Amino acid sequence: MLTAPVGAQLVHIDQFHGGPIVEETHANPNFVIDAGQGIDVDVRGHRFMDEIYTYTQKSMATATKTPENMAYHIIDAHWPKAESAAKKFLAMNTKVLVAQTPEELAKRMGVDPKVILSLFKEYNDALAANKLKELNPPCSLKEPQPLNKAPYYAFPFQGGITATFGGPKINANAQVINNEGRVIPGLYAVGNAAGGLFYGNYIGGTQLGGATVFGRIAARKMASLHKNN
Numbered sequence: 646m647l648t649a650p651v652g653a654q655l656v657h658i659d660q661f662h663g664g665p666i667v668e669e670t671h672a673n674p675n676f677v678i679d680a681g682q683g684i685d686v687d688v689r690g691h692r693f694m695d696e697i698y699t700y701t702q703k704s705m706a707t708a709t710k711t712p713e714n715m716a717y718h719i720i721d722a723h724w725p726k727a728e729s730a731a732k733k734f735l736a737m738n739t740k741v742l743v744a745q746t747p748e749e750l751a752k753r754m755g756v757d758p759k760v761i762l763s764l765f766k767e768y769n770d771a772l773a774a775n776k777l778k779e780l781n782p783p784c785s786l787k788e789p790q791p792l793n794k795a796p797y798y799a800f801p802f803q804g805g806i807t808a809t810f811g812g813p814k815i816n817a818n819a820q821v822i823n824n825e826g827r828v829i830p831g832l833y834a835v836g837n838a839a840g841g842l843f844y845g846n847y848i849g850g851t852q853l854g855g856a857t858v859f860g861r862i863a864a865r866k867m868a869s870l871h872k873n874n
């Protein structure tokens with residue numbers, strides 16, 4: 646953005662890649678929200694995304710679809726790793742809500758117990774009738790389990806940004822391109838400060854790879870210019 650006044654061509658400014666995080670402690674909750682069981686709800690106790698989403702999709706949906714950027718992954722003792730996951734959260738000084746009944750869990754979440762009871766009923770009924778995909782939003786989990794086995798857990802998480810895709814467009818020499826498609830002499834951008842390398846999504850490792858490769862290219866280019874002066 647700082648390069649806009651010099652006429653840099655800004656691209657993909659609305660694009661980013663996300664990962665789930667617990668803001669307070671920076672704990673990584675991937676292992677819980679990728680469990681393949683349970684439901685994801687906002688702070689009002691409403692589902693807002695398909696639970697089949699990957700952790701990346703879940704974090705981006707949480708960031709863009711909940712006003713507070715805050716969600717809970719609700720799961721119960723059907724998940725064999727529930728207890729150890731709760732212990733892992735606590736070991737990261739991160740809060741996890743545990744309760745023996747859905748009503749108690751709702752109270753701990755600060756949600757009206759009627760909302761959670763009706764949500765559990767809707768989910769369990771749809772599962773029993775093999776109609777989870779007809780829910781709004783649909784739940785397309787491959788091996789869903791009912792929510793009826795205490796204890797019940799609510800793991801909090803938020804959508805975090807791992808990398809921005811937007812910024813001043815660069816060429817293969819990491820040089821910033823202006824609005825007329827020409828190089829702006831002496832101006833380079835790499836890593837999260839550069840735009841145009843990624844769009845929509847990215848292959849694991851390529852953000853770090855791109856930052857390193859283009860960082861080296863830019864440094865070599867600048868060093869060679871300095872040498873020639």
Ligand SMILES: Cc1cc2nc3c(=O)[nH]c(=O)nc-3n(C[C@H](O)[C@H](O)[C@H](O)COP(=O)(O)OP(=O)(O)OC[C@H]3O[C@@H](n4cnc5c(N)ncnc54)[C@H](O)[C@@H]3O)c2cc1C
Pocket residue numbers: 664806807808809835836837838849850851852853854856
């Ligand atoms: C949780 C998480 C997981 C990720 N996982 C992956 C992954 O698996 N694979 C992958 O490819 N990418 C991953 N990324 C993305 C990747 O880390 C970034 O895209 C990459 O680090 C960007 O490199 P960068 O050099 O542009 O910025 P950064 O690595 O953020 O470096 C910028 C540096 O500048 C310093 N700085 C800032 N302001 C100033 C200032 N005014 N003066 C001096 N120094 C300053 C900062 O302290 C920092 O050290 C992940 C990111 C996060 C947050």
